[in-house]
Amino acid sequence: MNAGPVVIVGGGLAGASAAEALRDRGYDGEVILLGVERHLPYERPPLSKSVLLGDKEVGSAYVHDQTWWRDHDIDVRTGVEVHSVDLAGRRVVTSAGEQPYEWLVLATGSEPRHLRLADEADAPVHYLRTVEDSLALKDSLTDGAKVAIVGAGWIGLEVASAARAAKAHVTVYETADLPLLAVLGPEVAQHFADLHTAHDVDLRLGAAVSSEDLSDADVVVVGIGAAPRTELAEAAGLAVDDGVLVDELLRTSDDRVLAIGDIANQQHPVLGRRVRVEHWDNAIGQGKAAAATITGAAEPYAKVPYFFTDQYDFGMEYFGHTGPAGYDRVQTRGDFNGPFRAWWIRDDVVVAAMQANDWDASDETRAIVGQAPPPD
Numbered sequence: 001m002n003a004g005p006v007v008i009v010g011g012g013l014a015g016a017s018a019a020e021a022l023r024d025r026g027y028d029g030e031v032i033l034l035g036v037e038r039h040l041p042y043e044r045p046p047l048s049k050s051v052l053l054g055d056k057e058v059g060s061a062y063v064h065d066q067t068w069w070r071d072h073d074i075d076v077r078t079g080v081e082v083h084s085v086d087l088a089g090r091r092v093v094t095s096a097g098e099q100p101y102e103w104l105v106l107a108t109g110s111e112p113r114h115l116r117l118a119d120e121a122d123a124p125v126h127y128l129r130t131v132e133d134s135l136a137l138k139d140s141l142t143d144g145a146k147v148a149i150v151g152a153g154w155i156g157l158e159v160a161s162a163a164r165a166a167k168a169h170v171t172v173y174e175t176a177d178l179p180l181l182a183v184l185g186p187e188v189a190q191h192f193a194d195l196h197t198a199h200d201v202d203l204r205l206g207a208a209v210s211s212e213d214l215s216d217a218d219v220v221v222v223g224i225g226a227a228p229r230t231e232l233a234e235a236a237g238l239a240v241d242d243g244v245l246v247d248e249l250l251r252t253s254d255d256r257v258l259a260i261g262d263i264a265n266q267q268h269p270v271l272g273r274r275v276r277v278e279h280w281d282n283a284i285g286q287g288k289a290a291a292a293t294i295t296g297a298a299e300p301y302a303k304v305p306y307f308f309t310d311q312y313d314f315g316m317e318y319f320g321h322t323g324p325a326g327y328d329r330v331q332t333r334g335d336f337n338g339p340f341r342a343w344w345i346r347d348d349v350v351v352a353a354m355q356a357n358d359w360d361a362s363d364e365t366r367a368i369v370g371q372a373p374p375p376d
């Protein structure tokens with residue numbers, strides 16, 4: 001075992017997962033989790049779903065309670081910002097002083113991309129990343145409010161769903177011709193357009209939003225994607241290119257520093273190329289894999305990307321990654337509002353698969369990815 005301390009920068013899901021997995025693997029050195037937010041580590045998916053809908057309290061999103069962290073001897077320091085990393089001296093400089101490390105795990109996540117036009121609008125503008133963002137937005141989604149959402153990605157569409165549940169009037173602006181077009185392709189993206197139209201969302205597709213569009217809104221929500229928080233890594237001199245570059249074991253260009261979660265641009269052993277994944281499952285899995293690397297188990301992180309969404313009564317899971325090479329054809333089965341399946345196929349290999357409204361189908365859907373030739 002290493003002498004420690006393992007210092008983890010970023011108290012989000014990936015950082016929390018790494019800390020927990022170190023203890024699961026029997027690591028008995030010091031583990032310090034430094035996070036600038038004033039919360040214990042929490043999961044973000046509920047912030048655009050159950051918490052935003054008012055169905056669940058914020059506490060339900062916490063990864064563990066205070067007692068659990070204490071019982072596992074993990075030193076979670078909230079409200080502490082890491083200002084810089086000294087690779088040669090193996091220490092970080094924080095708002096609470098200096099902290100040496102034996103291993104450093106960077107898990108600084110991502111932050112919403114801003115849209116100046118929206119920031120300059122008269123109506124209050126919301127971005128959605130933190131607990132505070134979610135609670136503030138929830139208060140704005142009221143009966144009859146005119147809500148303008150910029151971006152028909154996952155966050156924009158989940159907010160649209162929550163806003164309709166609150167009986168707000170919802171308009172969604174999207175430059176692409178369909179919601180989620182880049183991720184799903186037109187065949188399946190069209191179903192998402194239909195789903196929202198059926199719930200009386202006014203979808204304005206294929207055009208950039210203008211100031212005039214927003215002038216009439218009571219609330220503006222911007223969901224145009226997120227950017228990895230790589231400033232620390234870059235300033236330290238680590239290799240960065242659309243995220244912190246890591247190998248199959250999540251090691252950065254400094255072999256005592258790992259990067260995981262939203263910021264990690266990983267050489268993926270199964271996909272055979274680099275990929276940076278901004279999803280819940282990846283944060284958990286890479287946290288576990290980082291603990292394996294630190295404890296000498298050297299298990300490459302090889303899971304294919306996975307994500308899920310809930311909108312209205314519709315829920316889905318998607319496994320795989322079509323990537324820059326795209327796909328040749330899509331096969332679907334079933335009704336989108338009932339049990340539904342879709343498979344994206346390239347060169348007779350299933351590169352991605354999705355199930356909707358049928359959670360028993362998860363394992364089978366996951367297992368199909370990579371199959372060649374595709375099952376009948």
Ligand SMILES: Cc1cc2nc3c(=O)[nH]c(=O)nc-3n(C[C@H](O)[C@H](O)[C@H](O)COP(=O)(O)OP(=O)(O)OC[C@H]3O[C@@H](n4cnc5c(N)ncnc54)[C@H](O)[C@@H]3O)c2cc1C
Nearest residue numbers: 010012013014036044045082108109261262278279280283
């Ligand atoms: C509203 C919302 C809904 C989502 N829904 C889904 C979903 O349904 N399905 C899905 O698969 N994924 C979803 N995601 C994505 C998923 O939550 C992220 O992929 C995941 O949170 C990434 O975890 P992370 O630990 O890498 O980053 P984060 O969760 O962003 O955590 C990083 C933490 O590091 C802190 N930090 C950054 N810099 C410093 C510093 N210098 N010093 C100290 N602390 C620092 C940040 O404040 C933050 O707390 C959603 C994300 C959001 C925002």
